[in-house]
Amino acid sequence: MPDLLLELFSEEIPARMQRKAADDLRKLVTDALVERGLVYEGAKAFATPRRLALHIAGLPVRGRDIREERKGPRVGAPDAAVQGFLKAAGLASLDQATIVSDPKKGDSYIAVIEKPGQETVAAIAEIVPAVIRAFPWPKSMRWGKASSAGASLRWVRPLHSILCTFGAETEDTEIVPFEVDGIVSGNVTHGHRFHAPGAITVKRFDDYVTSLEKAKVVLDADRRKEIILADAKTLAFAQGLELVEDEGLLEEVAGLVEWPVVLMGSFEERFLEIPGEAIRATIRANQKCFVLRDPETGALANRFLLTSNLIASDGGTAITAGNGRVVRARLSDAAYFWQTDRGPLPDLDTFQASAEKLDLDLSKPLDQRMAKLDKLGVVFHAKLGTQGERVQRIAALARELAPIVGADPEKAERAAKLAKADLPTEMVGEFPELQGLMGRKYAELQGEDPSVSAAIEEHYKPAGPSDRVPTDPVSVAVALADKLDTLVGFWAIDEKPTGSKDPYALRRAALGVIRLVVENGVKVRLTGFLDRAFGRVSTAGRFAELDSIAEQATELNERVGRQFGLDVEAYVQAQLSPAAARAFIEKTEMGMLAAYADLLSFFHDRLKVMLRDQGARHDLVDAVLSKGASDDLLLITRRVAALGRFLDTEDGRNLLAGYKRAANILRAEEKKDGEGAFAGAPELQLIADAGLIEEKALAVALAQATPKAEAAVAAEDYEGAMAALAELRPAVDAFFDQVTVNDPDPALRANRLKLLNQLRQATRAVADFDRIAG
Amino acid sequence: MFPAAQSDALDPTRSFQGLLLTLQRFWAERGCVILQPYDMEVGAGTFHPATTLRALGPKPWKAAYVQPSRRPKDGRYGENPNRLQHYYQFQVILKPSPPNLQQLYLDSLRAIGVDLALHDVRFVEDDWESPTLGAWGLGWECWCDGMEVSQFTYFQQVAGVECAPVAGELTYGLERLAMYVQGVENVYDLNFNGGEGEDRISYGEVFLQAEQEFSRHNFEHANTEMLFRHFSDAETECKALLAAGWEERAAPAEVPEHYRDDPRYGAFGSPAVEQRHALALPAYDQCIKASHMFNLLDARGVISVTERQSYILRVRELSKACGAAWLKTAGGGAN
Incomplete structure (x- = not known):
């Protein structure tokens, strides 16, 4: 079967675009071939600085014939219908149509249209120019004389020649004839720019690769x-x-x-x-x-x-x-x-205010840089203030977090205040990827505490799922503070990640928070810190917005007010009465609360993704999350692990089955008797008097296990809680084997349902078993 | 007494001026108009109207020239062997870009003594953008043994206008190239005139003092209050010239009565009147001036990060308006 060889020879293609361009070329051409019914055995694309090449092996000489039937009107239909049918089917007269009989509908016309398969060469000659004209380069350009006209060809750099041959291995190949913006396809390429610039005539892929190799071009x-x-x-x-x-x-x-x-x-x-x-x-x-x-x-x-x-x-x-x-x-x-970067900055006296604000020591080089960063008013994000303001927030948060992660609050605050100080250094200006690292080096040189120096570098970590998580408590405090401030900030201004768009790497930041907490065994309820972080970000944001309204009013007054004799400013000032301002702030507050809840669920989603990647079951996370303390990420992770282990045991599996059975029965019966009909405690006397032995055993087991499980949960001993639940299993199994819940005696029935409800309550203390699959 | 003329003193590998003259000759032989430097302070050869303005419009254009380029921020008081606040660019502009432009460029390297069998010349992606000129293009930085010696750009847009046709622009860093072909590590050690012994004049002898003095000026002494004033003067003058330069070949009836005597009328556009501009070049001079004032202010560190963007935008607005005016002149292809 014949092969296709295509080469697009151009001026130097940017290195970073080559691989994707080769992939795109292969995909676009093969997809278009397949769409026309031209299947192939294999396709491979290549790129060098000056060429994209594509080899498609095992193409047919022509596509399959296509036979199409078109239904027409019944025999004897009005002339208009017949004419319409002939026109649509491309027939000259009814003689060319076939008549088919149907016992129910009678005779009708049918047109059989046979299209011979397209010659592959012709198909390629159509496909390739179209692919070239619409090629998805990240950036493309026009060039030369042709660019005088509006719609001239665009390519990544000037395209010089196109080689396109088609033919079987044993025969001579033919040039697939086409033209794109004056470039006529041929069978000629060129070798290395300096070693073999002359023309090389090519037949097919095999001699193409060897000729190029001889001409000092490694294609692959x-x-x-x-x-x-x-x-x-x-x-x-x-x-x-x-x-x-x-x-x-x-x-x-x-x-x-x-x-x-x-x-x-x-x-x-x-x-x-x-x-x-x-x-x-x-x-x-x-x-x-x-x-x-x-x-x-x-x-x-x-x-x-x-x-x-x-x-x-x-x-x-x-x-x-x-x-x-x-x-x-x-x-x-x-x-x-x-x-x-290690020497003093000029104009130090102008940094005094910044130094006081951030409690910096202007005799030290890195402190000077931080003061400079603040003084310059470099904006972190238009709605989130300057880098200086951001550092102040992070430092305050790091100080608050310090006792929880076991860090010295002074050191955490100091590290946070120097964490961004390397941004205005010459070295980081030139090599942004060295941020953090250079800060650490400069901090070490000015004699900072080793933990402080390390934290300056490590507060950016973990930078991804495979990056190391810092363990020094000072680093952990600053890393958490930095990430929480970023997350809270972008949530407060409603610039959350959507779909594949996450320009501020907020998913990574959330995952970073989770890993810092979980891998270091940090026990912290996030909400307390989110509250404070939200408070800091939003106070600034709120008033900035009020200010900008007032500013706009003044400006509007200048521009329009005067002309129409209106005092816009006064009007807006009136609108901004204390009451109106309060209403505005309250409205913002509501937005904040919504953002806050949303951020917490974002953490949950990230946690699910992380646990799932580690092999945990998605449903277990849900089962645990529905049970309290959902802002303690460490606790959630531990509960998921304990639950997973429990469900891997036979006791666990059977108890789950028992629970599901109990829950199903309860659900059905509650429909009849009403929600909460079986809420109370069962009458023990009735069980003692009229109950079966298995029923008594379950009542006893529940009475023993339930307080044990609850106590274990309260002590955050999830293994203990699971063990307590496991004790229920024989009693539950025996109960379902021997006891008929829906006893004809309504008192007995109600009592048994209450017993099952107690079982449901006991498991719920640990996790929501309803959310567990299986 | 002048020393006897020595032809090998003009060998491009022996003297800075020899390199320069060789490039001029090379491009002159290929049909370029050889211009002299524009007599204003500019940050790059691109600012020369022979590039910025001539790149616009349909008329073919081929020119080459040396342009002294001033980058106040790059001053190092003459202490850095590679960085200068004043240096030379050799600029070639060919419109439309010829199909063999890469080959022409390589031939020019050969002409100045770069043996292409010995040196590794590469075209490495480097897209060019000038926010102040509202211009961008795609191309490369040209490497010779890992050193960037030229910038190679296919202009796509200039002054906010799509180029039709596209021009090819080559910018040679003359000092770097000269250091390369002369095998010198410090720019101030370059042989300027190709003389030997006491006839030898070095680049340092010509420019070191200037580098020291201008670094002091750029970083310490330039009067910022005056620069701010000059910036707004240039901006105002540019706008005024742009407004005053419009001439209409309109049927007077089409111009509303109360606007007829308003000189700004043309600037705001009128329907159906054919407009010509008579002051595009002087207006563009003021745009160049504003741009240089901005560069000086930037070097003095008196423009904050947020202000910086707005200054760039102000210059861009001027250059865009100048580009639009140029397209309504004979040089810009208006009939």
Whole structure:
């Protein structure tokens, strides 16, 4: 069966777009083929900096014939109906229609339309230009003379040629003929820009790949990555060093070369005084080079690995020297930042007010930076105030949280006040990904307490589901305060995540809070802290809104009021009477309460997702959440775990079955007798006098187990509570085996139902068994 | 006595001016108009009206020129070997962008002595955007052995107007390129004139003092009150020129009676009258001025983060209005 080869040859495609573009090309072309009934055996797409290529194997020469029947009017129908049918079916006269007989409806016409399958070549010639014209590049452009006209072709960078051949393995292939904006499809490509720029004529995929390889182009990005990684490791090993692996960088570098040549360069040892992360960041971000480390000490070496796109005539000496020069210049900058950030800032006296507000010591460099951040009034979010205001809120919250997580409140507050101080440093300005880490380094240098320094870095953690959770209590306090302030803030202004949109990473923040609490065994009822956090955020927000109304009034007055002789300002001021202001605040308050409840349920959702990812049952979380203390995440997690273990035992499973049976009977009988008909305690005397032995046993078991379970729950001993419930199981089983609940004697019946109700109550003390599946 | 002319002193790998002259010659041979620098302070060669304004409209245009570029914030008192508050850009603008623009660029590198069999030249994604000019384009930074030596852009929009046709813009960082081809690590060590011994003039001899003095000026002494005033003067003048420059070829009947003597009328647009603008270039000069004043104020650190955005927007409004005016001139393709 024939194969298709397609290549779109262009100027350099951004590395970050190549992989997705190849995937899109494959998907769009194969989907369009399948839609036309052209199925294939396999398809693979490739990308290099200058080309997207697609190979589809095992296509038919033409699509399947399509036979379609179109029903027409009955024989002898009015002429108008007949004409309509002929026109719709594309027939010249009724002679071309078939007559079918139906015993009930009589004879009627039917048109059989047979469409021969489309030639695959023709289909491709239609599909490919359409795909090119509507290609989903994240950013695309126009170019050249053609861009004078409105609707000229858009591509990621100028598109130069299109290669498109079709044919069987054993035969000559043919060029699939089409044209896109003046580019005519052909069978010619070009090799490496410098090594083999000449034209290469191609037949099919096999010779395409080998010709390109000869022309110094490795088509497959994954192979380029393998080559780079293997060569990098070999070069490192030869120097007794170890490559610092970096998948993201490897992927990018593989998208910057068609023929990778890995070379090793070096820089002066004196630069190693710069923190290793900063060296790596600058070399990675600006030079796209890998760094190396000493396998013994783990410390960075004064070497780097670059990936060039050229087999240089001097073996790479000039390239290595040139890259080394740039790396040195970059490291000089980093060294300058490292030095500047540790020195005093100019105009210190202007930071006095900020320093007092935040209780900062202006003799220390990091304190100066925090004062600067506050002074500059850098906005965190238009509705949530400045970074300075945010830091004040976080510091207050961290101080409050400190005793609960076992941290020193002074240290927690200090750490929170310095947590964002590295944002205005030169180093973080240049490499935002070093935020936190640089703060820690600068804090250590100015002699902060080790816990405070660590917390400056760790308060951003955990940054994702696989990131480490800090354990130092100071770090935990600041990390919780930072995340809670963010969550509460965005909930207060109603910018919650929706669908796939979560620009402020609020899901991650909530998961971070949960993991901090659960993994550190922090016992805290969130609501108390949410209250205070909401209070802080909303007070600011409320009055800001009032202020802005007053401001708008003044402005409106200037603009419109004067013209029409209206005093808008006075009108609005009147509206903003104390009573009106109170009403406004109360309205805001209601909104806050709703936001608050919503945030708590967001935490529950995140907790469910986390527990489910850990293999816990979704329904168990619901069963536990419906039972009190739903703002204590640690407690919820422990209860879910205990319940899960219990239900894994035979006692647990049987008790659940017994419960369900009891609950079903009760539900049915309560429908007859009314809700709450069996609420009271059973009459023990009646059981003693007329009850069966199993009935007595259950009454005794319940009398013993219920207080035990309740006491255990009160003591937060969920294993104990489950064990107490487990004691009920033999009595419940025996009861259902031997006792008929709906006894003809109404007194006995009611009493037995009351007994079952007690069973239901006993389990509810632990969890809502109704929500458990099974 | 002048020393005898030495032709190899103009070898692009031996002198800064040789590099510059080679590039001029290269692009002159390819049909470019070789212009001299625009006689105003600009942050980049793009600001030259030969790029900003000529990139707009349907008329073909090919030009190349050196443009001294001032970035007050980048001053380092002459102490940083790579950073300058005043440096040279070599700017090429070709409209419409020719299909072989990448090849032309590589040929120009070869012309200034970059051996492409020895050096790793790469086109690395770098999309260009100038918020103050209301302009953006797609392209690359061009790397030579890991060093960014040029900026390569296909303009998509300038002054808020879609480019039709698209122009290709090349910006060479002359000092960097010269450092590269001369094998020098410090910009001030560049051989400026290609002379040897006592005839040798270094880049430092020409510019070091200026870097020191202007760094002091930019960061410490520039009178901010005056700069603020100059900014608003330039802004006001730009708007006034834009308003005054409209000329109508309208049937007078179409202009409402009470507006006929109002000079601003044209600026607010009128239906069905054909308009021409007679002051687009002088108005754009004021826009350039405002932009430079903003850069100076920014370097002095007297513009807060929130204000910064509003200043950028104010300059953009001017440049957009200048672009719109330019399209109504002969150069902008109006009939």
